Structures are given as structure tokens and as C-alpha cells.
Amino acid sequence: MTHFHERLWPSPMMFIATALVIPASILVMFPISLLAGYIVAAVLYLGCVALLLLMAPTVSLNDGELRAGRARIPVTMLGEAEAFIGEEAAQKRGPELNARAYFLINGWAKQVVQVPVLDENDPAPYWLISTRRAKELAAAINRSRRPETLKPRG
Template identity: 55%
Template sequence: MPHYREKLWASAWSFIVTALVIPASILVLAPINMQAGYVTAAVLYGGCVTLLVIASPVIRVENGLITAGPATISVDLVGEAMPFSGTEASQERGPRLDVRSWMLIRGWVGPVVKIPITDETDPAPYWLVSSRHPEKLVAAINESRRPATDF
């Protein structure tokens, strides 16, 4: 059974931009107390980093299940997954997007994987999931869908 795991970490730029709370905190609190500015800056930046780490979802394919963040679905209920990168990924996230789809999109991850849902009772026609390794994710999903053959 194929196995895949990916955590959609925030980009390095997210951590760098978040670091702007450091000089901002120091600047605001400097007239009152410089030490309070340093402590506040450290606490705020630590909090921002913690939130970025906690908010990074995990995508898994294992034991016949696909998990993307808080959602899980059996591989028996999905069709052939398809990877999209570059302009095609932008089209899937934009003009070609079905508003009924279930999405796990992160702005700092360009490529996406489209996973059609074959369950008639599911209102979402497909999942659209960000992935830094769309070909590997698609391979794991599509290989999991194939029945195991006994020799």
C-alpha cells in the first residue's frame, strides 16, 4: 500500500515578514520602557511563529485513506487524481474552480492536486489540495485506488 506524507509549512518569507513585529513592538514601547519593548517583541514573534507552525496542515495517503488537513476520505470514493503546476494550477484555483469543491489551498504553495469525488452523496465534486510534490501525491493516491493483486 503506497504511503505519502507532506506538511505544508509556511514559506521562509512568511517567517521573515512576520519578523516585522519585532521592530514595530520595540518602536511602540521604546518611549515607555525599552526592556518591555524587547520582551513584547520576543513574545509576539514567538506567537506568530507558533501560529504559522500550528496552521501548517498535513496531507497523508495511508491505509486506504486520504487526509488533507481536517478532512479524510477513503480512496474507494475518489477518481483518478491529477496534478497541476504553474499556469494550469492558477486556472484550477481561479477560472476553472467549482465553488462546491473542498479546498486545502495555501498561498505559499503553487502546485495543486485535483482529486475527483465519486461518492454520489458527497456535495463536493472534487478536492483541490496544495502540494509541493504533486506528482508524488498523485502517484500515491492513484496507486492506492488500484486493487491489490495476489500472486
Template identity: 45%
Template sequence: MTLYRERLWPSVGLLVALLLVVPACILVFQPINPTVGVIVAIALYLGSALLLIVTSPVIEVTRESLKAGRASLPIGMVGDATAYEGEDATKQRGPVLDTRAWLVIRGWIPPVVRIEVADSADPTPYWLVSSRRPDALVQAVAQARSGA
């Protein structure tokens, strides 16, 4: 049973900013052929946007496991989860980040959740994942750990 599921879609702002590819391509191809420039610009934009959408990772909590992107952790090996927003989230992604942590973070999603790994044999101390609903993710992890 799925307790929590979130796909880390690219934000609308990112897709709008990606539109800057269009005038750049047109400028590059203008001396050669303006029509080719427009065609390449549209194809490059659509391809880039599609790639961002298709490769968006999924965060999922079930009663059996926690999945973040390509990694999966049995729920028995999951420790405490803590949500961070604002300046605290920035610190978690930067100055206090452990280089051994498993990261599934996206720059267009500011809040992060730090999930401790309770397996002493695992060299990864914690997972740091982006989430648009960090409190719901923390609650789902707690619920899965308690077996409720």
C-alpha cells in the same frame, strides 16, 4: 500502509517575512518602554511562528483513505487526481475554483493537486490541496485507487 505523507510546513520565506512584526512592535511600544517593546516583539514573533508550525495541515494517502487537514475520504470515493503548477495552479485556486470544493491550500506552496470526489451523494465535487511534490501525490492516489 502510508503511500504518501506531507506536512504543509510554512516556508522559510514566510518565517523571515514574519520578522517584520519585530520592528512594528518596537515602534508601537517605543514611547511607552523600549524594553517592553523588544520583549513583546520577540514573544509575538515566536508565538506567531509556533502557531503556523503547529497548525500545518497534513496530506496523507493510505490504502484505505485520503486525508487532507481535518477531512478524510475513503479511497473508494476518491476519483482521478491531477497536478497543477504555475499559471494552471493559479487558475485552479481562482477563476475555475468551484465554491463547493474542499480546500487545503497554503499561499506559500504554489503547486496544487485537484482530487475528484467519486461519491455522487457528496456535494463536494473535488478537493484542492497544496503540495510541494504534486506528482508524487498524484502517483500515490493512483496507486491507492488501483490497490497495487
């Protein structure tokens, strides 16, 4: 059985950028109290960090089911997965993106995997999933789609 699991944690730069809430809070609270500014700054920064960590989406492939964020689909409903890196990935996330597609796009995971949806009743023509390991995810999806991976070898 093919397995894949990836949590799309924010990049370190996001935590540094979020730290800008600290001087802003101190500046806003300074006329009231410098101590209050420090307290508010600490609470707001820790709250922002907690939200970034708690809201980080997960991409996984287990038991014949692909999960991207809250969405899930059986691999039997999927076509051949393709990995895109660099400029190709930017094109897939931008100008070539179909508005009807299901997409889990994350700004700090620049690679994407595109997987066609074979179910004619599904309005989404494909899934576009951000990942840091596009080739590995595409290979895992394609391996799990093959019937021989679902049967025990004798």
C-alpha cells in the same frame, strides 16, 4: 500499500515577513519602555512563529484514506487524481475553482492535485489540495485506488 505524507510548512519568506512584528512592537512600546518593547517584540514574534508551525496542514495517504488538513476520505470514493503545476495550478486555485469543492489551498505550496469525488451523496465535486509534490501525490492516490494494490501478491 501506498503511503504519502507531507507537512505544508511555511516558506522561509513567511518567517522573514512575520519578523516585521519586531520593529513594530518596539516602536509602539518605546514611549513606555525600550526594555518592554524588546520583550513584547520577542514574545509576539515567537508566538507568530509558533502559530505558523502549529497550524501547518498535513496531507497524507495511508491505509486507503486520503487526509488533507482535518478532512479525510476513503480512496474508493475518489476518481483519477491529476497534478497541476505553474499556470495550470494558478487557474485551478483561482478562476476555475468550484465553490462547492473541498479545497486545502496553501499560499506557499504552489502546486495542486485535483481529485474527483465519486460519491453522489457528497456535495463536493472534487478535492483540490495544495502540495509541493503534486506529481508524487497524484501518483500515490492513483496507485492506491487500484484494486491490485489492496491485495497481497502471491
